Amino acid sequence: MATTPAPRTRTTSAKRSANAKTEARDDDGRFTNEGTTSAPAPKRAGSASRKKPTRSDLNATTGQMLAAGAAGLAVGLAANVARKLAVQSPTYFAGEWDEALKAEHELTLKVFDAIEATTESNTTKRSMLLANLKHMLTKHALEEENAVYAAMRDAGEAEAADHLNNDHGYVKQYLYDLTMMPKDSPAWIAKVRQFRADITKHMREEETTLFPLLKGKLTPEKNKELTAAMNKEGLKIA
Known part of the structure; x- marks a missing residue:
């Protein structure tokens, strides 16, 4: 005997209708998303690390960079000052200006000794x-x-000062020629020996005649001021 199929249940449709009555609609009768139970879209991986920096973040980073740069500059300046003081200290501790310059003359001749000992x-x-x-000679000349x-000219020794200053022009010429010449040439060391003879004559004239003359014309206070001025000029190149 054939069985009669059971009627379809209307439970699911009824629930849908009941839910539809409670869902929010817009002015045109369309359902809105309010009240839905759908899960929010997942966040993209790494989105937090790609957050746009704020003005405060940028200011903080800039401040850190400027602070680091200032610290590096301070260290560099301090190192440069320390180096200058180390270079100038032998002259400073050698005594008054004439004694200090004589000490620099002797150090210069030692460098000539080392050059002439080369092959x-x-x-x-x-x-x-x-x-x-x-x-050395650039600092000494300054x-x-x-x-x-300059003090010699003020003391009435302008002609002697100009003569010594003229010698410095030839010192620069020697240095230029030796820089440009091949260092393995026999003419190079010959030029060095000629340079040494001329500069030694210049140094001895200063030490034995012109510097004692100037020192005798100056008061102890003026000699002290000249020593300070000379060391100040030396620090510029040290």
């Missing part, structure tokens, strides 16, 4: 010693030209 195969060493000699020779 034609020691081109790198010759270049390094020449650079050292150039730095001390003399900007302080001592």
